[in-house]
Amino acid sequence: MPHLKWQVACNKLRNSRLFLKLLEAVLKTGNRMNDGTYRGGAQAFKLDTLLKLSDVKGTDGKTTLLHFVVQEIIRSEGIRAVRTARESQSLSSLKTDDFADDFTEESEEHYRRLGLLVVSGLSNELEDVKKAAFIDADLLTSTVSKLSQSLIKNKRFLNAEMKSLDEDSEFNHVLANFVEVVEADISGLLEEEKKIMALVKSTADYFHGNAGKDEGLRLFAIVRDFLRMLDKACKEVRDAGLKRVRITKKEAPSVSSQQSTEIPFISNSCLEFSEAR
Incomplete structure (x- = not known):
């Protein structure tokens, strides 16, 4: 998953x-x-x-x-x-x-x-x-959202259209059980998504400081x-x-292979760093 x-x-x-x-x-x-x-x-x-x-x-x-x-x-x-x-x-x-x-x-x-x-x-x-960098977060969120919307429609159908049928009919029972199972699964997915996104953000905060909303998942792509x-x-x-x-x-066999610790870079090549978090 x-x-x-x-x-x-x-x-x-x-x-x-x-x-x-x-x-x-x-x-x-x-x-x-x-x-x-x-x-x-x-x-x-x-x-x-x-x-x-x-x-x-x-x-x-x-x-x-x-x-x-x-x-x-x-x-x-x-x-x-x-x-x-x-x-x-x-x-x-x-x-x-x-x-x-x-x-x-x-x-x-x-x-x-x-x-x-x-x-x-x-x-x-x-x-x-x-591998995590290749996961399409937007697609995943969109899929879960569509499943939630589909569940809402099925519940409405069950509570409205199916009321006119015999509540003890086999079809009614099958649909009711299906909706119940799917509702539990989607609730679990939403809860899992919430926890994982919190973990991703905390990981981004760990490296970035106070990371923005979209910085979390960008972290994997950057790495x-x-x-x-x-x-x-x-x-x-x-x-x-x-x-x-x-x-x-x-x-020159006697020449040492140890590298110089001087930084041979032009003085204006500065990198953007930030102060303490």
Whole structure:
């Protein structure tokens, strides 16, 4: 049922540690970029901002702010993955065949690769959110409304037109039972819709602050589109990493693979953030 899919999507979104960490990284990066402006020091932002991360490009014209955010968190995620794997003694379960080379487990490049695998997995983790984004809420509401109107007409027919017939007739009993069952079903649907929409809005409020009437269901579409962008960015970061490793091996094996934490973005590329909720 659509309502159940929305409920699952809300729970997955609110309980995703990695999604929340990405949001924190975006906020931190935005504040660093906007330092010294009225936008600096923000404590929240509209999730629509996520869809603008690929529009802000660095001075090289290629690296986007989303690339930078991904690069910012993959090392810490890699370290976390190694620690978790060691604790469960299942380090071998982390497949890095695509990145196989001479680096030791403790190297920066190794952490980055593992972290990139983790971040790349967010799209699969939030698969239910992507599915929820395709549900037509207006169509669903319209269908329930039409069912309610049809029920009202049937009740009127039963209470008016059928009065002239024998109340003990089989047809009368069948129609009365049908109306009773459908009325209970529709009441249940309306109640379920009310509860789920409240959950959706509270989830939107959790991320947006005081979300507007239509912000709730837009949340799923925003996350779906962002995950598409994230998948693309992760692939590009991965490809750039492989290229960097090949160049490093050929030209300067001693050069560190650790990335700079400076933000190479033009100063007027500010993102819209908001104050504390």
